[in-house]
Amino acid sequence: MIKYKELIMAYNHKTIEKKWQNFWDKHETFKTAEKTDKPKFYALDMFPFPSGQGLHVGHPEGYTATDIVSRMKRAQGFNVLHPMGFDAFGLPTEQYAMKTGRFPADITKENVANFRKQMKSLGLSYDWNREVNTTDPKYYKWTQWIFEQLYKRGLAYEDKIMVNWAPDLLGGTVVANEEVIDGKTERGGFPVYRVPMRQWVLRITAYADRLIDDLDDLDWPESIKEQQRNWIGRSVGASVFFDIENNNEKIEVFTTRPDTLFGASYMVLSPEHKLVDEITTPAQQVAVEEYRKAIASKSDLERTDLNKDKTGIFTGAYAINPVNGEKLPIWIADYVLASYGTGAIMAVPAHDTRDYEFAQKFALPIKAVIEGGDIDKEAYTGDGKHINSDFLNGLDKTAAIEKIIVWLETHNRGAKKVNFRLRDWIFSRQRYWGEPIPVINWEDGETTLVPEAELPLKLPYSDDIKPTGNGESPLANITDWVNVVDENGRKGRRETNTMPQWAGSSWYFLRYVDPDNQTALADLDKLKYWGPVDLYVGGAEHAVLHLLYARFWHKFLYDLGVVPTKEPFQKLVNQGMILGENHEKMSKSKGNVVNPDDIVEQYGADTLRLYEMFMGPLDQSIAWSEDGLAGSRRWLDRVWRLIMDDQNKLKANIVDNNDGKLAKIYNETVKKVTSDYEGLRFNTAISQLMVFVNDAYKVEQLPVAYIEGFIKLLAPVVPHIAEELWSQFHPDNSLAYAAWPTYDESKLVEDEIQVVLQVNGKVRGKIIVAADITPEELEKRALAEANMQKQLADLTIRKVINIKNKLINVVAN
RNA sequence: GCCGUUGUGGCGGAAUUGGCAGACGCGCUGGACUCAAAAUCCAGUUCCUUCACGGGAGUGUGGGUUCGACCCCCACCGACGGCACCA
Numbered sequence: 001m002i003k004y005k006e007l008i009m010a011y012n013h014k015t016i017e018k019k020w021q022n023f024w025d026k027h028e029t030f031k032t033a034e035k036t037d038k039p040k041f042y043a044l045d046m047f048p049f050p051s052g053q054g055l056h057v058g059h060p061e062g063y064t065a066t067d068i069v070s071r072m073k074r075a076q077g078f079n080v081l082h083p084m085g086f087d088a089f090g091l092p093t094e095q096y097a098m099k100t101g102r103f104p105a106d107i108t109k110e111n112v113a114n115f116r117k118q119m120k121s122l123g124l125s126y127d128w129n130r131e132v133n134t135t136d137p138k139y140y141k142w143t144q145w146i147f148e149q150l151y152k153r154g155l156a157y158e159d160k161i162m163v164n165w166a167p168d169l170l171g172g173t174v175v176a177n178e179e180v181i182d183g184k185t186e187r188g189g190f191p192v193y194r195v196p197m198r199q200w201v202l203r204i205t206a207y208a209d210r211l212i213d214d215l216d217d218l219d220w221p222e223s224i225k226e227q228q229r230n231w232i233g234r235s236v237g238a239s240v241f242f243d244i245e246n247n248n249e250k251i252e253v254f255t256t257r258p259d260t261l262f263g264a265s266y267m268v269l270s271p272e273h274k275l276v277d278e279i280t281t282p283a284q285q286v287a288v289e290e291y292r293k294a295i296a297s298k299s300d301l302e303r304t305d306l307n308k309d310k311t312g313i314f315t316g317a318y319a320i321n322p323v324n325g326e327k328l329p330i331w332i333a334d335y336v337l338a339s340y341g342t343g344a345i346m347a348v349p350a351h352d353t354r355d356y357e358f359a360q361k362f363a364l365p366i367k368a369v370i371e372g373g374d375i376d377k378e379a380y381t382g383d384g385k386h387i388n389s390d391f392l393n394g395l396d397k398t399a400a401i402e403k404i405i406v407w408l409e410t411h412n413r414g415a416k417k418v419n420f421r422l423r424d425w426i427f428s429r430q431r432y433w434g435e436p437i438p439v440i441n442w443e444d445g446e447t448t449l450v451p452e453a454e455l456p457l458k459l460p461y462s463d464d465i466k467p468t469g470n471g472e473s474p475l476a477n478i479t480d481w482v483n484v485v486d487e488n489g490r491k492g493r494r495e496t497n498t499m500p501q502w503a504g505s506s507w508y509f510l511r512y513v514d515p516d517n518q519t520a521l522a523d524l525d526k527l528k529y530w531g532p533v534d535l536y537v538g539g540a541e542h543a544v545l546h547l548l549y550a551r552f553w554h555k556f557l558y559d560l561g562v563v564p565t566k567e568p569f570q571k572l573v574n575q576g577m578i579l580g581e582n583h584e585k586m587s588k589s590k591g592n593v594v595n596p597d598d599i600v601e602q603y604g605a606d607t608l609r610l611y612e613m614f615m616g617p618l619d620q621s622i623a624w625s626e627d628g629l630a631g632s633r634r635w636l637d638r639v640w641r642l643i644m645d646d647q648n649k650l651k652a653n654i655v656d657n658n659d660g661k662l663a664k665i666y667n668e669t670v671k672k673v674t675s676d677y678e679g680l681r682f683n684t685a686i687s688q689l690m691v692f693v694n695d696a697y698k699v700e701q702l703p704v705a706y707i708e709g710f711i712k713l714l715a716p717v718v719p720h721i722a723e724e725l726w727s728q729f730h731p732d733n734s735l736a737y738a739a740w741p742t743y744d745e746s747k748l749v750e751d752e753i754q755v756v757l758q759v760n761g762k763v764r765g766k767i768i769v770a771a772d773i774t775p776e777e778l779e780k781r782a783l784a785e786a787n788m789q790k791q792l793a794d795l796t797i798r799k800v801i802n803i804k805n806k807l808i809n810v811v812a813n
Numbered sequence: 814g815c816c817g818u819u820g821u822g823g824c825g826g827a828a829u830u831g832g833c834a835g836a837c838g839c840g841c842u843g844g845a846c847u848c849a850a851a852a853u854c855c856a857g858u859u860c861c862u863u864c865a866c867g868g869g870a871g872u873g874u875g876g877g878u879u880c881g882a883c884c885c886c887c888a889c890c891g892a893c894g895g896c897a898c899c900a
Binding site: 253335337348352628631697760787801810811 | 814815816817818819824825826827832833836837838839840852853854866867879880881882893894895896898899900
């Protein structure tokens with residue numbers, strides 16, 4: 001439905017937008033200078049995956065935001081780096097290629113061309129000379145190089161890991177946890193088995209502490225920082241060693257509450273714990289085996305989400321509490337996860353909800369060691385005086401933890417310990433369309449890296465990219481690529497797994513700084529000049545994965561001395577989602593999808609940019625409104641008519657003379673718009689520009705200086721129409737680098753001010769007074785005002801609050 | 814369940830440090846222009862009450878602090894996002 005009717009109008013967005021896009025291209029207006037004396041500003045968008053669908057209306061929101069800031073900063077004399085590129089590896093392309101029998105590389109090329117064309121049609125001021133593409137061998141050479149550095153420092157390793165294996169899907173493939181529902185694949189409903197498989201893993205946990213601690217200094221949304229903290233999940237506690245009766249092994253547990261050690265009444269191992277076979281007594285052997293078998297077919301999801309009812313079985317063995325020598329029965333239960341801590345716990349049912357539930361179900365003893373609460377009803381997890389705890393009696397939680405840790409350490413029974421929820425990053429994918437992992441496995445068992453001089457290790461062209469069916473990547477089928485022989489005739493086989501999509505996106509912002517460098521991922525001096533990113537805008541869906549992985553790689557590169565800063569992105573902003581007109585997420589099935597190409601065609605890119613910025617705060621999710629969009633276009637028409645007449649000439653009332661009538665509003669507008677752009681408050685900046693236009697329509701004469709200033713303020717949001725209007729004053733010249741307007745503070749103050757009059761906090765009137773009035777005189781005038789007199793007639797004045805130049809509040813009763 | 818964000822007219826949203834609630838836009842109403850319509854320009858538009866001046870209520874709910882609260886504090890309710898037996 002088209003609400004805005006296209007008429008024969010003076011403001012023709014089609015001609016104007018094409019004209020200026022060509023102008024910018026031809027003159028390379030936005031080509032970034034190398035290092036200069038100017039201060040730098042690095043404004044970055046999260047680069048997109050170039051899907052076959054093209055841009056959706058959510059993309060231009062973030063892109064316009066960084067574009068506005070970039071354009072303002074250029075006018076303010078900054079050297080601005082504002083690049084764009086493509087995160088082009090990924091499963092959707094691979095699947096589309098299989099369906100159509102085409103090469104992923106060819107599909108990618110087309111999609112990228114389409115994306116670039118769409119972005120140019122939006123008038124975004126990117127320096128396209130710096131475009132990067134993660135699938136370009138010249139780019140992924142350095143992705144592979146970073147992997148090799150990680151490997152050399154022991155931060156990339158191979159491990160057998162439990163994966164979700166779906167043998168009946170796509171001829172056998174591994175699926176992600178998110179793709180498994182109720183033990184079946186999300187697509188197709190095929191059964192999923194948990195099997196151990198050899199995977200490449202990156203030791204992100206080695207950086208866990210720094211990844212948490214360095215969040216404090218970042219200018220990021222609190223919610224994202226909090227998500228990362230929770231994801232990393234640092235908890236401080238102690239590890240404690242328990243002897244086993246009639247066995248030389250020890251059980252190590254991690255606990256955040258070592259102070260409750262005297263309250264331990266049993267122990268639990270995860271069913272997969274390596275000591276289970278060793279300690280299970282013959283009498284319990286069959287029962288334990290059956291339990292473990294039942295657990296094995298369950299996914300992690302089922303074990304946690306679907307199973308709040310505790311299950312478990314006694315092993316027949318006993319451990320010894322190191323602090324008092326008590327015998328503790330050892331159980332196995334699936335509420336203890338093999339993947340966290342040591343996969344074993346000491347159970348203190350009196351003071352832990354989960355242990356309490358388990359103890360209730362299996363009639364295990366519950367022994368209180370902290371005062372407070374009622375352990376007949378529920379576990380007490382709060383603080384309090386310790387009881388039944390020998391040398392800890394009388395202490396509170398903090399003091400008791402400190403004391404027991406000293407005891408454990410001096411008796412060699414444990415130590416203070418920090419544990420993380422974060423696990424190492426599974427880095428291999430059994431896919432074709434990703435960066436090859438540059439590793440060779442030789443027949444004698446040796447594993448070597450592809451020598452740096454031979455990078456990039458190129459992904460071979462292949463028209464057979466179907467899964468192998470045995471869990472290996474399609475690359476395993478390409479025999480002349482996989483099989484290698486070294487100079488001594490030794491045979492080897494290349495690693496066939498590829499890297500995940502997160503690899504290329506973990507460092508792309510560094511490459512923009514020096515995109516053609518052949519000898520380093522980027523020149524260190526250039527990185528020193530441009531880094532870190534001053535403004536990074538993108539969707540909140542990348543809160544943990546991309547943003548955590550990128551921080552991890554950046555810190556690693558920092559340790560290598562390859563990058564000069566600890567953190568990659570100083571300021572981060574998440575744009576909100578644009579919802580459909582029915583306030584639901586846009587989707588084809590709901591039929592509420594808005595296509596940006598259609599908007600650009602009908603209303604113009606400037607209208608789209610203006611509308612998306614005016615809808616509301618950048619970080620908020622807001623529903624699309626066709627009426628609102630049409631209103632934005634109408635306002636641009638109104639701006640045009642303010643400056644241009646029916647014959648498309650400058651209006652006759654735009655004059656050199658300045659009668660001062662617009663002085664206050666103009667200076668206010670410059671001040672507010674500048675600071676609002678700076679603070680990314682585009683909706684209020686635009687409303688201020690609207691106020692200026694409303695006022696400008698009410699005066700007879702428009703000073704040239706103010707109109708030029710207004711056009712410059714407008715330009716970052718709607719650059720095409722602004723350039724066209726600017727060219728009326730300065731023919732064939734871009735305003736991109738024209739100096740940003742300044743304001744005169746003295747024009748903002750008024751001779752007369754309005755003061756609000758209140759009685760007991762309620763507004764009873766307003767008076768206009770001279771700005772330099774004395775407080776005494778102001779009070780006198782306020783009390784003399786007619787309605788104030790009426791309101792105060794029967795009351796006694798107790799107090800008068802006099803806020804300078806703002807308000808008088810009379811307290812009376 | 815836990816953590817985070819958030820709640821303001823018919824709608825999207827403003828409100829600097831605790832000081833006029835509702836800027837700006839959409840929608841709606843009226844006027845000007847027009848033979849008429851569209852477009853445009855101007856004016857009005859939180860709700861109740863009043864011919865009017867004015868008065869009363871009002872920022873999810875209930876309390877509190879204050880001369881004064883959308884803003885600060887306590888408790889609760891709803892929406893959105895994340896995590897989910899993490900010992």
